[in-house]
Amino acid sequence: MNTMQITQHANALYRVHGDRAEAEAAQMVRQCQTEGKQEQADNWQAIRQAVRAKRGPNAS
Secondary structure: OOHHHHHHHHHHHHHHHHHHHHHHHHHHHHHHHHOOOHHHHHHHHHHHHHHHHHHOOOOO
16 A cells, blocks of 8 residues: 555544544554454554544643
8 A cells, every 4th residue: 555545544534533543543453463464454554653643642
């Protein structure tokens, strides 16, 4: 998955799930790893990182 696709997936996930988008992506990472789908897990991890960057820093 290229950078543009990752960004598009992250934006779509954030639109649908809002602040839960990162948790949803993390769940997909775990699911793919459990199923032995490492390439998909890596893609979901990249999406998770893109969602985190979009969200910005946590408030203190």
